[in-house]
Amino acid sequence: MREIIPPEWKTRIRHAMLDVDARIDSTLFSSxxxxxxxxxxxxxxxxxxxxxxxxxxVFVEPFSEAATLGLGGLIVLLALAIPAFRETADEDWLKKSDLxxxxxxxxxxxxxxxGIKHNxxxxxxxxxxxxxKATLATEDRRFYDHFGIDIAGTARALVTNAQAGGVRQGGSSITQQLAKNLFLSNERTIERKVNEAFLAIWLxxxxxxxxxxxxxxxxxYMGGGTFGADGAAHFYFNKSVRDVNLAEAAMLAGLFKAPTKFAPHINLPAARARANVVLDNLVDAxxxxxxxxxxxRRNPAFAVDRRDENSPNxxxxxxxxxxxxxxxxxxxxxxxxxxxxRTAIDMNVQKAAEDAIENQLRQFGRDYHATQAATVVADLDGGIRAMVGGRDYGASQFNRATDAYRQPGSSFKPYVYTTALLNGFTPKSIVVDGPVCIGNWCPQNYGHSYSGAVTLTQAITRSINVVPVKLSIALGGKEGPKAGRAKIVExxxxFGIKAPLPDTPSLPIGSDEVTVLEHAVAYATFPNKGKSVTPHSVLEVRTGQGDLVWRWDRDGPKPRQAIPPNIAADMAGMMSHVVSEGTARRAALDGIPTAGKTGTTNAYRDAWFVGYTGNFTCAIWYGNDDYSPTNRMTGGSLPAQTWHxxxxAAHQGVEIRELAGVGMGEKLPQTAQAAMAAAGKEKALEIKPGPPPVLTRRGADILVRVEKLLDDAAKTPIKTTMDEPPKGAKSTSSSAVPFSDSFAAATPDSAASAPRKN
Incomplete structure (x- = not known):
């Protein structure tokens, strides 16, 4: 056979590859x-x-292990310190919280x-x-000796607390407490304590x-809404901190640990007992x-009596x-x-809200086993007119209106019915109230019975549970109930609900938690013809010198069209039946168009009524902080009555606005009063009065012109036997509001009866 010789280029490639391989081997060997x-x-x-x-x-191995462990610990410490040092990223950290x-x-x-009193x-x-000395003796005796963390003091506190079986001494130094006040929250977590330690060293x-x-x-924070020792001295003793004596200084130093518990205007005996402990510390140190x-000790401090001061804390x-x-x-x-x-608060409405809640809890709280309540009243722009975060601010500063997440129960259903109307249903659509199950969960109605075929209006009026669940199934269609619930959440x-709203089968009947504030303002979408608004308290911000910095109507977020106006009107019409003939008849207002929805949760843990008129929206919640059940309290009982x-009070002197989908409202029938009178009862059931007649805009303008004429006449020099105005009288000007101070002086109740702008 003839020998095949490969081409020359193949030979060259082979030699080159052999050369590369040899060089690699040589390099590896040499290395x-x-x-x-x-x-x-x-x-x-x-x-x-x-x-x-x-x-x-004895020497080498321990040192080696210590170096290894120290390096590993240093790496861990650096990793833990990163979140703490992020808090100091702002170059303006020192002024961050000193408003x-x-x-x-x-x-x-x-x-x-x-805030802090800079001036x-x-x-x-x-x-x-x-x-x-009292502060150092009580809070941090080794303050000038440690590097931010008092290791000896912390160890001593741990031993003392272990022996006492509870917290008797705090282990945080003054620097650690300052770090918490400047950068961190009050939550009791290990992460917060770690960040606090790093920030203390950094400070x-x-x-x-x-x-x-x-x-x-x-x-x-020193209690009573005051910050700093000087603010507390003015609040509790009506003097500058420069002038406090030893007894007062001991009482102030005792507030750092628990300002709410030891505030002298709330609990003077506890404050004095705490001050006595501070005096012991001064001697021990x-x-x-x-x-x-x-x-x-013999002459303890007295605090200024501020029980009659009504600050909306x-x-x-x-x-x-x-x-x-x-x-x-x-x-x-x-x-x-x-x-x-300048805030949106109306102190008349605020006082009425506080009084209504206190009166209801005082009269019926024990019977219903309810200890707490919260409410928010807002106008249709989202401005908060009143807020009550609990029964007693002195006893608890936790704001249940803004920070407590509670199940809304049936008061969540309007969002479900709105979703249904957006997807082809009408208020007259028929849904069968009958058994239904999603997996192993089968909802039950309040009376454990079924009503058969009902319209959506009838279902929301009677607060039927099965219908919203069936609507969520129908809204999901072929995709299933989960898709329907996703539409409801959307x-x-x-509407403005920002709570988590996790997906559960019971979401349509209000098992997910919301806050009173969000719930109240979300309902404003209905009387706002479908426009949702943002809750806010600030209307106007000015500097201390009076310069305008920010204004809500100019700089705040604008209303958003959440649903079509016709859907909002249909929902208002449906929800008005809840008040007129459904579960919230106690909330009906005489002559004022009203709509809303009650809510009651499992085991009666939460009772709600959320309603609105053409002027305001308001949400009421009753329950207990420990989630214990009430005594069969429903949303139509105390919540509806409190709302009423x-x-x-909120509508006193206010020009009543029409509620789209409802009209202008009607006078409530007095059949109950007539029946009691016919039966020979001496005392008839008291019907609460509606708002008094109000002036029209034209009438107010006429009064303004009359006021101007009176001003002009007053400026004309007329010789009389009395040249000086009466003591305490106020002058008026043409730029005054429609009802001037002169009219207010003539009629003491005019401030309550004069129309207010909404």
Whole structure:
């Protein structure tokens, strides 16, 4: 056979590849040889330091292990420190929480303040020596000796608490407490404590000890809505912190631990007992002798009686939190920290809400086993007219109107029916009220019975549970009930509900949790002809010098068209039957068009009524903080009655607006009163009055013109026997509001009867 010789180019490629392979092998061999030689040289060098025998196990091995563990611990510490140091990323961290805000009501009257009092700031050297000693003796005796974390003090607190079987001493240093006040929340978690420790060390590297102590005395919450020792001294003792005596200083120092529990205007005996503990600490720490504190023990401090002061504290807390978020949106170059804020609150409505809740709980709370309630009243722009976050702010500052998530029960159903109307149903659509199951869950109606074929209007009026569940199934179609519930959640989001709303089969009947604030303002979409609004308390922000910074109608978010106007009108018509002939008849207002929905949850843990008129929307919740059941309280009982009382007061002197889908309302029938009179009863059932007649806009304009004529006449010089106005009289001007102070002076109740703008 003839031998086949490969082409020359193939031969060259083969030789090149062999050359590359040889070079790689040579390189690997040389590298391994060089590494081996280096290792041998290193081993020879390290042999000089070899330690054997007992010296190795006593010195070398522990040091080696410590270095290894220390490096690993350092890496872990750096990982844990990252979240803490993120809090300090803002270059303006020192001014981040030092807002000073004075709040006004919607008519410009002062209602309270929050934040640090910048204008009254006092240098540390002007603080009384006894207050500083009392604070250090009680909160951090080794403050000037540690690096931000008092290891010895923490260990001592752990031992003391373990022996006592509870928390008797706190382990946080003043620097740690300041770090929490500046950067963190009050939640009791390990993560927060770790961040607090890192931030304390960071603060110690940035500030001097005196600066840290000064910030602590200025920014700690001291109860009663006050921040800082000077603000607390003014609030509790009506004097500057410069002038407090030892007994008062001990009482102030005792507030740092638990300002709510030991606030003297709430519980003076507890405050004095705590002050006595502070005096003991002064002696134990060696800062004072028993003889020096004897006078303070014999003559304890008295606090100013502020029980008659009615400050809307829950509202102010909410407004201050909103203001802090608002300031974060201002340009970074803006350094102003003192503001005057006009809010949407109406103090008449606020007082009526507080009184209504207190009266109902005092009369019926024990019978119904209900201890707490919350309410929000809002106008149709989303402005919060009144807010009650609990029965007693002094006992608990937790705002149940904004921070408590509770099951809304059937008051959630309007979102379900709205979704149905958006997807082809009508108020007259027929749905069969009969057994239905989703998996192993089978909803039951309140009376464990079924009504058969009912319209959607009848279903919402009777608060039938099965119908909303069947609607969720029908809305899902071929995709299943889950898709139907997703549509319901999407509609609720359009209304302004931001709560999580996890997907569960029972979502259509209100098993997911919402807040009173969101629920109340979401209902404003119905009387707003389908436009959803944003809840807010701030109407206008000005600097301390009066310069306008921000205004809601100019800078706030605008209403959004959530649903078509005809759907909103249909829903209002359906929900009006709930009040006129359904589960919320106690909420009916005489002559005022009203609509709403009751809500009652499993085991009667929550009772709601959320309703609206053409002027306002209002949500009421009753229940218990520990989620214990009430005694068969339903939304149509105390919630509906409370809603009636609040809204009757809210509509005093207000021009009643028409409610689309309902009309202008009718006078309530007085059949019950007539029947009792016919039966010979001496006392008939009291029918609560509706709003008084109000002036039209034309009538108000006429009064303004009359006022101007009176002003002109007053300016004309006329010789009389009395040249000076009566003492206490107020002058008027042509730029005054339609009802001037002169009219108010003539008619003391005119402030309540004059029409208010909505």
């Amino acid at each position: 391994a040889k060089g590494a081996r030689e280096l290792y041998e040289r290193f081993s020879t060098f390290m042999d000089r330091f070899y330690v054997g025998g007992w010296k190795r196990w 000073a805000v004075s709040f006004l009501d919607r008519y410009g009257n002062p209602i309270g303040s929050r 009254d700031s006092i240098p540390l050297e002007d603080f009384p020596d006894n207050l500083i 110690e590297t940035r500030l001097t000890k005196n600066e840290i102590l000064k910030l602590y005395l200025d920014r700690a 060696g800062f004072m002798t028993e003889g020096q504190v004897f006078g303070a 829950y509202y102010l807390d909410y407004a201050f939190d909103e203001m802090r978020k608002l300031v974060d949106t201002f340009p970074k170059s803006y350094t102003e920290r003192v503001f005057v804020v 509609v609720a989001r359009r 009382d609040i809204m009757t």
